[in-house]
Amino acid sequence: MELAKARGARIAPRQGGRVLADALVAQGITHAFTVPGESFLPVLDGLYAVRQKLHLTTCRFEAGAANMAEAYGKLTGRPAAAFVTRGPGACHAAIGVHVAFQDSTPLLLFVGQIPFGETDRESFQEVDYRRMFQPLAKWVTQIDDATRIPEIVAHAVDVATTGRPGPVVIALSEEMQQRVVEVTDLRPVQVARPHPDPAALERMLALLARARKPLAILGGSGWSEQGRADIRAFLTTNDLPVSVSFRRQALYDNTLDNYVGDLGVGSDPALVARAREADLILAIGTRLGEAVSQGYTLLDPVGGVPLVHVHPDAGEIGRVFRPALGIVTDLNVFAAAAARLPAVQPAWSEWRHDLRALRQAGREVPEYEGPLNLARVLRELEDLLEDDAILTCDAGNFATWPPRFMNFRDGQRFIGPTNGAMGYSVPAAIGAKIAFPGRQVVSFVGDGGFLMTGQELATAFHHGVAPIVLVFNNQMYGTIRMHQERAYPGRVSGTALTNPDFARLIEAFGGHGEVVAATAEFAPAFRRAVLSGRPALIELRMNPEQITTRATIAQLRAGATAASRPPAKPKVKRASAPKRAAAGVRAAPKKPKPKR
Template sequence: MKNRDRETHLMTGGDAIVESLKAQQVDTVFALPGIQIYGLMDSLARNSDAIRTVGARHEQASAYMAYGYARSTGKPGVCAVVPGPGILNASAALLTAQGCNTPVLALTGDVESGYKDRGRGQLHELPRQLDMLKSLGKWAEHIEQPCDAPWLVARAFQEMQSGRPGVTALQGGWDYFTKSAHVAPVDPLPLQPKPPVDSDAIERAARLLKAAKAPMIFVGGGALNAAAEVRELAETTGAPVVSFRSGRGVMPDDHPLGFNVASGARVWPQTDVAIVIGSRFELLDIGWNYRPQGLQLIRIDIDATEVRRLAVDVNIIADAADGALALAQAVAAKGAPARRDGQLADVKASAAAAVGQIQPQISYLQVIRDVLPRDGIFVDEVSQVGFTATFGLPVYHPRTFISSGHQGTLGYGFPTALGVKVANPHKAVISIAGDGGFMFAAQELATAVQYGINLVTVVFNNQAFGNVWRDQQERFDGRVIGSELVNPDFVKFAESFGVQGHSVKTPKEFRLVLEKAFAADKPVLIEVVIPRGGDASPWTFLRPTFPEV
């Protein structure tokens, strides 16, 4: 890229950041204004023709919207909030984004420069705030002067998109954002080079696969941009592709080799070679907590630090697409394992039949899948329906199943879905939540109306934190505490914000209302009434037990 004109221009610290965001082709910022960042907000107001600013009623929602924007597109999301309690409110969302390897930039303020590190108790002062931001994500810095902003913004985008994506943050003093100085622009920095594929490691992996009788592939969020290459590897090896949460859709669930955790668990005990692509492989030690005898592991991951976290037989440090393609080509040249298509088809069918017993969740998910377009986006939540969706909702494209990953952040879903819809205004987007999780950010219905975010939100109301209630009933002799909920009338609640509201009690009613909701071109909330304790437990499929073989 050619360097732009290096002539300096007099601008405020807020302008220096906004001009740098424009250079990075940012088109949306999710923000909640406050006195420490007035200069930044004013610059966004003056540049509203280039950058849309979407407000919120809580800092956490601003950051979750940025996460949803980034997760559903692969492009960086940006949020801006005040320091201290503001950035702490946003921190749960930033932690979620970091855990899900999603590029999000958080912008925040700090105390005035003259009070920094003096502990004088200026408004929103948070001791060692920068250390906190560094601990949450990949990289964070303090901007001292407006002239520093273009370089630091460029560094923030380079860091959050290079290698394993993640969260970056920039803070400036209260006075920084309105201070004027001469500033020179900085071009976007190139991403750090991807590691070259190790041909020797590929050769060793291909040898293992040639001798394999029952290989399996596992994909996580690191494989979201490698769908074509993963499919080629799967079809070359005949290995089923299992995804848990973040990797859903990398291999379409209606492909013969597209497996979920329910069907994958049924062939896991016989697996002799596992290929793990862009995943922490949580299933091995936590979800399934079972390792077949003699199992050999091949890992493809761009993050070299993962080598220390899981002992494997062959490590391929590479971009997921590059590594998967190189391995597919090597297997094709060396010889592929014997096919077992018939066996795998039988496994998928038997698993689907068993999953169908998780009611009423599966019946409602079937309605969603029937009505939601193939490329529509489903945003889950920590709820009985959300847990069931990880194996009970077929997914066909990457980035169309959004979750909070291993963070399991209760209440993340609705505000995240607002950001997803902002980023994908012409796609159908559905947010599902339990009554407990929805109320974490229910006030953001106002945001949906104010900014015309035409999201369809489904609240499954069982008047409980359902998982906690079940655990207290089954594991603690029914001593229920804090898990039974009293809720508003959700229809009237939605209508009070100007949102169209509906309440249904059966999948048949739900289908009729959901079809109309997607056609309404306005925010819609649908309450699904379920008796407390009326949800079947999905945990048989999420934490299965394995017989000794």
């Protein structure tokens, strides 16, 4: 009866822009981020009509909008939508699409497009988005027929959220948005998640039973709270040493005795060295990409060390490293199944203890030179953070400090761009705060990255959210300077920076600013920032000489100079003629003297 009524009910005519807004609501999309453009005015009007159901955040730069949407998807597992205009707007947003692609984050990017009838005339701001975004997205399409909007939006959500999650880009031709059509909205589809083969789980247990030095590497995206709890139960029950992949530091409770550190950029060299001794690698969720595999050197590509690779995308299993066992499965489903498995009698307690001891030793605070000991500051921050705090991190040398010295607890989240995109952290923090307004959000960003997208603080003020931004100021592009000092010591070129007064900058917006130049100043400054209830910024004036957690610029220069210096030739004492003859060495014939 209800179906008959639905079929017989008259469908109200709607403009394409409104159909699109309704399609997003029908698919459960609740947040969108935009820099408005004239190429999608009908969509903006449609979003106004559904403003009670879909929250629209107005941003200041398209890269910021895309990164806010990416952070929302990373933290919730559900895609947000980003809307940008054609041409320059799409180019600016491309970085967020690349972040989402390499981080396996669900994201929907909608791009206003030229009128369909002007295609291939190089019309104003015309770009072929299928060609532009093809290497950066899971799917790229264009809607030219308004009647297909519900179909394409529903499929886009399915593509973005299933298998290995990722971004979908949809171009919206201009006249399509204006066309009035009668079309039915589509409901979301319940997609059954792939389950692991029970025989594969038994084989995994058999491989574990033979191991003496196993190592689990946990990574990937789309983990639910229950999935995290289940995988933790499996790993702790079997006393397996657990490392996390690049930028996934808070995927596993760092305070547990079997957490041994992160494998990625800036990892503890001692952990990397011991990881090479492992006789079984259990890779769960991670793609085993360049960063986690230490430039594809950590494992033997032909499988000399047994590898169990668990991933939702069959195309990632065996892509570089041939596994002894590949398991294609949804990660949360795998975790639930693994938690129910009988425990293996561990034969690696001492191994696990040794790896944990490395983690504990690496967290010890060195006596760095200068009034601000950044390691001690981060240890203090660890105690000041709320149990469900969300931390966003930018790209740069400073980003190796928090994972080394901080333990992230089970309820906390730590997110950053695995593709090394600078300018990510501030927009991500704002997106996180919009997604979870009641949770504490702290942004880690360098002075270089902050001035790329720091203007998005205006978005925080406009929408009434208050993240806390920690600016690590060493007056340089630190990562590039590090490589520069190693390869070309003392020849500083293009890496020095001139910065504003960061505290006064946020005060100009109406926020709370602090400058911390000494260790003892940090904790009181952070407490004041929290109590202010406003967007806050704390500038940490680092010692520029301390270029990494383990090296100074002088040390890098000395190492590079020593490496570039040709080895001294040893002085060889020339043996006498009789000794050379006894050794079977013939004397060189004497050259005749030239005749005058």
